[in-house]
Amino acid sequence: MSAKSKQTTWIVVGVLALAFAATLGKTIALGLVEGGPTKLLQTVVNTVALGSMYALTALGYTLVYGVLRFINFAHSDVFTFGAWISFAIASAFGWAVTESPLFAMPMILLLAMAACAALGVTIEALAYRPLRRAPRLNVLITAIGVSLLLQNVGQLKFVFGTQPQHMPALIHDSSLIEISGVHIRVVDVTVVLLAAVLLVALEALVYRTKLGRAMRAVSFDERVASLMGINVNRIVSITFGIGSALAAAGGLLFALKYESIKQTADSTWVLLGLKAFVAAVVGGIGNVRGAVAGAVLIAFVEMFGAAYLSPHMRDLYVFVILIVVLLVKPSGLFGKSVVEKV
Amino acid sequence: MNLSAWNKVLVIAATLSAAAFGCGKKGGGSDAILIGHYASLTGSEATFGVSTDHGVILALEERNAAGGVKGKKIELKTLDDASKANEAGSVVQRLISEDHVVALIGEVASGSSLSGGKIAQQFGVPMISPSSTNKKVTEGRDMVSRVCFLDEFQGYVVAKFAKDQKFDKVAILFDQAAPYSKGLAESFQSELEGLGGVIATKQAYTAGDADVSAQLQSIKTSGAQAVFLPGYYTDVGNIVNQARKLGVTVPFLGGDGWDSSKLAEIGGEAIEGSYYSNHYSFEESRPEVQEFVTKFQKRWNETPDGLAALGYDAARVLFAAMDKAPTLSGKDLGAAIAATKDFPGVTGKITLDKNRDAVKQAVVVQMKGGKPHYVATIVPKGWPSPATPADGPAPTGAGSGSGSAAPAAGSAAGSDAGSDAGSAAGSAAKK
């Protein structure tokens, strides 16, 4: 492509983008005036709550990608299993009918995280480790296979079944504060707080500990890392464990927030995983902070788009933002652009 | 690369495949009547497919225990289509030309029934869809019939009910990826506007969107008096919960997709006071209903949802037609099914019209105390009103004495008292 034609293309794109932005701005401004401050505030609250949910899931994608450079399509299914395992524990204790004690929530959180970490480590050892040297596309297909397997095994009658279930209310979801008709609820606050805590812990783990250094080393160059005496398999296992545990936390919070969980092959999980993944990519995959920023951006686009533009095109906004971000900054908002060498 | 090992793998695979296909052909002894059921046993619609399959199996076992049809046992072959309309086509082709089934039952999703119905029609094998509500499913296909409502009718039912309840300004929140939901939303909108009502706002979600708070927020600000939420119970509980948390206090209205014991479980308190139209109400005291619910619980250890009831009815309509048909050839059986009249189904008296669509009256129920309670009966346009049950097709049991299509708030309140004793409920409406 010659420089001149490139310039023309960019001018055309720019003009189109400006026109689009103007229309968009007008619609949103009108919507803001019409909806008033209550709607705006509520939408902001919704954005933060949904963004935290995406962030927890996106972290798992980004961690695995950071270390192994492949998209773990089975991650959203681990998330699903997290939700279902939480449900199974809660109903095993009979908290579906009786009031749950205060320690129920942290206990289930820990148990579910441990169970999912074990699941993640097992998946990695059985399905991904044999393919460490294979092309990444193969690992990707294997991940899809694992995802299919988890979805369909979860559906079996003696596992979780095909009926949706009601998640017992482990924390009383009352309204904490009310600002001009907008309620800020306990579960939403829990989701945001837990997401924040886990994020900070993860940051600390990755940048402040020896283990984190080892993880970054493996991410940087697996072979050199192993030459330096790092047990690569162990690090990868741990990474999977951490990612899966985060997914379990996300799954539990999801079940608490929406109070019901659908069967494991339902499109809810697929779409949630897809959007969380998009969030990780938009933020710059492999980057912890980027994943969170991406999650909030995606939630923002979805919520504001649905509230002020048209709810019919909600998914469209997500993917349009994805494409726009990648075209402007090919490695995502926070991603490092890697210079390819010969 | 070890080629000889690879060869062995190929040979084994080939042997296996030959064996598997061979097994497929053996099914169905010569002295049994084989019917086929194609259903979503796996995949995103598995919840509904498995329920329907349970209903069909129950009907079959019951019938075989009673001696089968024409002195022969009936055999059922259920094949999975993985919730994909395009696999449904292959499955139907397989059931017809490999297993030589005499009739087919399926599917829940209209898209799958359209795929399968096309093949059933071309090969002249009768097919009964338990719960595909789109009108295109049976259009121009004389082998295809169904035992459920059409979207058009149900949209009318809910719109009429809403108008009678003085809900003049109704918001719609529908699943734009589900033909069922979209069809209902469209017919509801045109019927309500025809009756003089107003659509406050029309919002959409996609079944995968767990979070619909943005849409609900718009509904809240629109000033609607009720929200029409056509969707399946799997989504409804979650959405209504969110709505209540956002401060949407108006009642929700729904269609037969709501029908499940899970609805109250998932929806909890949030769903209380909402209405939905249904084929029947499982608290009805009609013997068919009570018997079915008891048997189903005994067999499957769960409460049947509406789809299980429809699967059960589809199978029984088929068996009844088999009794009546002179032979089991596609032509005779198809004609016998199309001639179904006043069949006492669990989901109401089923009569097939000239398009082989079930014409039934609908009941509207309200969720109270974790159970649906009968509120009103609404008959198809052109039927005499249920006030005169003597002429015209008999209305479903529970509704027969209620007197008017207009819902009596009193009857709902009255039945509230009886809600503890499951079968005694709906007393106000009972004859």
Add this chain to the structure above:
Amino acid sequence: MTTPRDPTRLLAARVGGFMPNPIVTAARSLWPLVFGLVIAFALQSLVAPMIGPFYAKMLLDIGIAIVLASSLNIVNGFAGQFSIGHAGFMMVGGYAAALVTYYGSIKLGWIAPDAYGVDVHGGFMGSGDALFMFACVFGGVVAALAGLVVGLPSLRLRGDYLAIVTLGFGEIVRVLVQQSSEVLEPKVAAGATLLDAVKHIGGPLGFTGTPTYVSATPWIENAAGEQTGHAGIFFTFMFVAIVLIAAYRLKSSSHGRALLAVRENEIAAEAMGVNTARAKVSAFVMAAFFAGVGGALFAHEIGTTLNPKELGFQKSIDLVIMVVLGGMGSITGVVLAATILTILPELFREFAQYRMPVYALALIIVMIVRPQGLFGIKELWDLKVWRRYVIPVWRKVAGGWLIPKQEGDLPIAMARDLSSERAGAQPAVAEDSPKAEATPPDEDKAP
């Protein structure tokens, strides 16, 4: 020989002697297509009645899967541009073609006034088939335009990021199609404008009422005495032949070599003078074209519904699995994988709820046991099995017919013949020298 060796004259003589008769050249380069058509016709008229309607339908599914997977192989396998939104192209092509046949048939007055859908019009190779074939090509062209649009980001993005953009494209197409309204009934459609038609393509239910040109059983009559099908197998395998020949010729052309170079190392390819931007975009356009054709076939197949839900992400992934399982860039491998992966779920169907878990397990195990796919990057005839067992047997049976004189592999040698014919048209003598025959083709060197 006493004639002095005058290189100029020698060259002129050789070129002159090689000046092809255009008709002969065309006939020669068309023979694979003719051969393909004969096979397609044989499948339709001989094989299909023998195997019965169910297997005939499966044959249709396999054919369409081959078209789609081979098209993806061009961009994924040859050019190495990882695309996971291929079903988007399929959807674009399918809807474009369905628009042509459905609304076109109505506008042409081919329907009964009270019809609910559109039926197949005319007999085999009649006017209806002409419209259908036009629709397939039209679907392909529209999809190719979409391919151009999606291909452009590939200039800026690499690897996974490009994959994600293609995924975004597939999802955007899906959401847009979902917004449309139900298909207009024939009565109404007769007076509809083009814009009306485009707005009414079925929404979430899918494009209903399309004529089923791709159905398998014209030899069976139902109770009403109507044919239960049309010569769909012939049309499907006609397109299979076209896509395979196109893929094969592309792979052995200089353009295809450029794609392979881009796949192996983009920077090195650029350094060698390959216009990588052009190569990548053209791979997308070609792949999209054939995906569109596949979508068009799919739209008219019996027992399918063209709906946005099922042509989403999952379908794209199914296609990627076919390409990876077959071996990236191996044409015959992908054909085999498409066949296996169409049959496999059907095999397991008896397992009911255990079917998908078993399928998933099989997928994982195959990926672990054979990460390079069935054939790796080789073709069928490069495999030792083929050389060791098939060629000698063939030699015994057919006495060396179609086997080149040199010990080598059969179709590549044939292709070299063909390419030398083409080379002859625009004289490039070196290619024609017998020495070239002796050098092994590049595929042999593959690991």
